[in-house]
Amino acid sequence: MFDEDNKKSNLKKYFHKNGRALGSMGYFLLLMIVFLIGAPEVWIRPNLHQSVFVMMPTLLFMVIPLVFLVASGEIDLSFASTYGLSAYVFALIVSAGIDPILGLFAGVFTGAIVGAAVGALIVFGKLSSLVASLGVLFLIRGFLFVSTNSRSITLLEIDSHWMYPILVGKIYGFPVQVIWAVLFVVFSYFLFNRHVFGIHIHHVGDNEVSASQMGINVKEIKIKAFMFVGVGAAISGIFSTLITYTFFPTQGFGYLLLALAAVFIGGTPYWGGLGTIAGAVFGVGVIAYMEIGVVAVGMSGTWRQFFNGLIILLALLGHRLHGDRVR
């Protein structure tokens, strides 16, 4: 009897603790069922899911670090331009005939620098992260338009380099970048939930004053979170350039709102102190399937944004069931 009660309360505790992640999983499954009923014959075609698998890793590299940042109580919009800038640095180096490995490191380094700069602007300049990162978003995008003269760079021979199949090749038709994305998610999960950095992110986002009274360096944690977002966006941008063989000046701009939507659909609340990596993965799943699913069920692509909006609102209402912020 006692054991049974214990089991029950353990199960209850599990649901309570993981409510946000499980909720996002619920929305994802629901969406899958809707599409399955709507267009079963299209839905069982493997190449439809393959195109999602190509898109999902790119989104994950961007979205997972955003969970850290939002949980720390800040927000960033500039990542969508950092994505483009890092891809540009990579493309410049490769097209100059320098080893792409160097280009890769330079691109990622660029992301880290931009992240640190945005973070420093917010932490030391005491600016609002929403507004300051909006400024940086336009600033970098503007720089890309000016310096490329709005022209794209094509890297046709990039796939002859040995790192190409390792990063974005295919094994029996299965895109390798999915493996990298899975590794990234697993690493991030432990970083967020079982590492001093992730735990300090939670504390800083929950109560900045308490965190600093307990000796946590709030500024350092926030800047590191911005840097992580920059690095994630850089990896994402470079992967996308590798896949499409092209850098173009508007690259990444379309992901700005989709990536943020994935974070919130994923169950990470906007107010800080809480976040879920597993939830964000399902959030990305919802966004990625929405992109193709609407067309797959036979509706015009013009409906896509409408349904994106609908699911964001439904998801937020659902996550509300997990309660308001406790103080």
Added chain:
Amino acid sequence: MEKIIELKSVTKKFDGVTALRNVSFSVNKGEVVGLIGDNGAGKSTLIKTLVGVHNPDDGSIEIHGKLVANWNALKARQAGIETVFQDKALCPQQSIVWNIFMGKELSYPFGFIRQREQIEVANKLIREIGFTSKLIDAESPVGNLSGGERQGVAIARALYNEAELIVLDEPTNNLSLNETQKVFDFIYNVKKSGRSVLFIGHNIYHVYDISDRFVILDRGEVIHMLSKEKVHTADDLMKIMRETIKGH
């Protein structure tokens, strides 16, 4: 007597307003110091400076007789000073265990934490401080706890870290009689183990009961420093306090 911490001629200003003026003050090993003063006397500013939350604008801080530079909260904790802040310094959305280990996590090399070990310690601590509800364990969020229980978590944190000096900023505010008694028991136990306590309180009778020495602060200045031998009853202390305030 060995001094754990000493503030020498410390001045602290906020936007031109002087909150502490030339304050010299120390806590010796094994003693309980009661810090009293009217609202706005600078009690909180003094302890926040002492524990590294504020940096003094002027003057110096010595730990065990050694001058320290760039005093901050992390250094204070490393020097063995733990604080139970008036606002309790908790993160309500996080679990009890994460709050107890906040800023001093048990970790492996490369910073991954010893979660299981932390949970074991936290579960033991919350039983020690008297949490009996089966519904509360180390992984429950602090936000679900009552005011007294939250105070218990803040105290458990100070307790676990085996500090040399524990600073309590009005720890009995908004607590029931029973909970207040628990806080006093805690202070006696700390004293018995040879550690020091700095106690800030509004209730002069509380302060009188548990302190060995009294420091009276008024408008940012130390007005009196009295040992218990010189103050025979709590009413004497009250009288001295009244005279200080009357002098305005």
